[in-house]
Amino acid sequence: MRKHPYIYYGWIIVAAGIVSYALGYGSRYSFSVIFPSLLEEFQWSRDLTAGIFSIHFLTYGLAAPIAGSLVDRIGPRKTMALGTILLSLGLVLSGLGNEPWHFYLSFGVTTGVGLSLTGAVPFTAVLRNWFEKRRGLAFSILFFGVGGSFISYPGIAFLIDNLDWRNTFLIEAAIVIGCMLPLIIFIVRYHPRDKGLFVDGTS
Template identity: 40%
Template sequence: MRLPFFYGWVIVAVTFVAMAIGVNARTAFSLFYPPIISEFGWERGITAGAFSFGFVASAIASPLIGRLMDRSGPRAVMELGVLLMGSGLLLAPLTTQPWHLYLTIGVLVGSGSVCLGYSGQSLFVPNWFIRRRGLAIGLAFAGVGIGSVTLLPWVQHMIEHAGWRT
């Protein structure tokens, strides 16, 4: 059965959502930072270090994830990214010590974000298009910007009304 539209646009839409969530879940830490400091009273440097540590963990994990993409393909790596990021975000509310934050937000969310980021998406989106490849990639990657202006205010609203752990 033939679809009434080109299936590549479904891939673009899914990539748009994955980029909106995957990239912005990491940058949402800036919204969690003040409530975490006020709850625990940790030093700012120790708390902010979890975010910085996430970038170091990402830098270390990136070549390994790239190699895994070459071997297993982007689909398996993105599933791993969802697992890593999901477990990091689900375990972060259980934080009681600074190292918990480094593990959940730093290592798990940071590594998961790399798996869901630009590298994997740019491996398969261009394969669906020949004539409108630039448009398709541009729309897919616009998810990062649209996610920033929609998801981050929603997360801030949720933090204000339900607390950072929720």
């Protein structure tokens, strides 16, 4: 087994996680930028429209045990891949929505479940295998991706101004599936032994 690679592969997984977190949570918080466009087009009340976001957060939390169960049964990579597909599907359906219940089901429920399946639960399972001595550092760096998600705000605003909110949802979906899924399939590995390595890159 190779003992001391130049860059420990666990850090490459952390980097993939940062990108995944930034894109996944960026799609969540983009709703606050799209929110005014929904109010303007549909003339719904603010409470009704804001409820979409509330349902998303509620579903995200309620889906965490499901994510944990899936990690145990099929592994974190398949769980994250399924979550990425659901997240992207929810964004596509949001771009096609016309009624409040459409958005409650698409953005509220579907993206909520999808993000939960791609987020903290499966990545925690992965990084616990890859890091022992530097586990705290690895997790703290990973969660930088959540903060990085706010960088998407200007891009979302630009897309809305130059296209519209519907196309913005569709473009987000394409970016999520086009970037996150390859990272999960080709980069993320459940255990160091899958790459012929040791925990923390040591013997």
